[in-house]
Amino acid sequence: MNVEDIDGIKIRSVTGSGVVDGNGQDAYDLFAEDSSYQRPTLLYITGGSNIQVSGFRQKNPPNVFNSVNGGSTNVVFSDLELDAASNSDNPPKNTDGFDIGDSTSVTLTNIKVTNDDDCVAFKPGADGVTVTRITCTGSHGLSVGSLGEGSDDTVKNVYVSGATMINSTKAAGIKTYPSGGSHGASTVTNVTWTEITVENCDYAIQIQSCYDEDESYCEEYPGNADLTDVVFNAFSGTTSTTYTPVTGNLDCGANGTCGVTVTDYTVKSPLGAGEVLCANTPSDLGVTCTSGASG
Template structure:
């Protein structure tokens, strides 16, 4: 159920209906059933129907709202969804198997999801989903928030915790999407380590901005997927992740994946498998060809990561011989690694970077002010198939 309290009615009551300076946005406050076994999504949908056209939908402070079915915000047109309490995913792993997403933002033009108090939380209730997945890796878990074919979307100031799978995905030709001042964390619980909890998967889209973000997870912090174009990441801290990654790309037979015009700056990478990198599949009929062009990593601080930078052109294969028989034909062009500082972990010491470029493709990469050391004080860089004068000396051949 919901409480419908349009501001226009309030102004009529208080005799201010004709004051042109007042904002007449309708407001609906969603009432929680207060029962974890009850699905509050129908109440949310009703509120959107009443107040979604330019209005405000409020989740009250101090309340927990049960999300037991997909929350599709269709009908939200230039609306604001204001989360002051907690939205929590149900325990129903059977229902959620195979569902694409928990929150579906599809075909929306103009929406803001935020909190004014700073207390808003979206709890993905990850543990039961991680447990099922650990026992059965074919179990298909939902993304927490999925943006598809939408524009002018703002998600700000919220905390997202314990996603069952990926936290945020944007794709389907979406544009002008902003993620700002968010905290994402997936914390191991009861001895269960979360898997595939990417912070942000940016697919087919233009002008996506990710800024002022903290992510603690166990997979990619940010992944630029096929079709990502004009993506900016600024002021992000990633802890425990697989790093900030282009890819993986070229995994599908006959695919022609592209990632273009990406700029990452002011990234602090803590205890990650790598700080930044590119993941490409090998060549051959079972894979495709990728193009990565005009990508810049600038101002990256490395704290205890395996590699500061990594390029893989045989991603996902355990056989070097197989990769050699079908080398990648992908293009890596105008990729810049600038103003790096800090130290890697002991994992690959004395190697700080492993750059295995496509053997049958193109690789133009450039390093400047790359001030990274391993714990031993050395800074060895492994590289293969680099076509440009990359600005760093190579200590041997790369792999991967």
């Protein structure tokens, strides 16, 4: 479903129990055979304003569940349940819960997402996104990016609070491409995650400055992302055994700016103690670092 340049629309279930089924199984199987197969987004909002989406379940999208782009403004998602599952050996690929791109004043509240990709992705052009009371299971986390793949990209003014992250590859993080080649600059300003509960996630916090490139490339072209006023606050819980005893991996670019702070961080590994790997982070980061961060 596409919502284009509409001012003032409500998409909701009158009974509060409606279901929008994307019937994505065929798409999952076809994509496994041919990764160039193009699949639609379940709900795509572009250029609209004063839009409310609430009170129903979305299931099995062929691709992304919800996308906001095109200069949209004043968009509210609330009281939603999203889930994607495959009946074959082919996983439901690229089923981001929310891709929030070129837009202002987007709010997500009281939402549950079960999927196999980003729970919420703050994409290039996102400015003024608030996420409260969200539970994400099996996801790739609450992610800024990826940024800088083929252009200069910016994300700013994002506030996430009261999230429960379960069985995710990370709870919260930033993904930026390194400099060089066709990659552009990445700018992340005024982004906060606070009161995040971690349950069996591989990392609680992660910053990747060498996203989707190998180590040799990034030795030649170090990351140059500009990260300013980025805050990881009040993270608690326990990570998975994947990287024990490491609970976080903060790899800021050697040629970039790492304006990052970590406060009230009590996440533990299954062994009890926990380590946060760091590279190119400030001395006043707020958490004890162990060298060796990568990504």
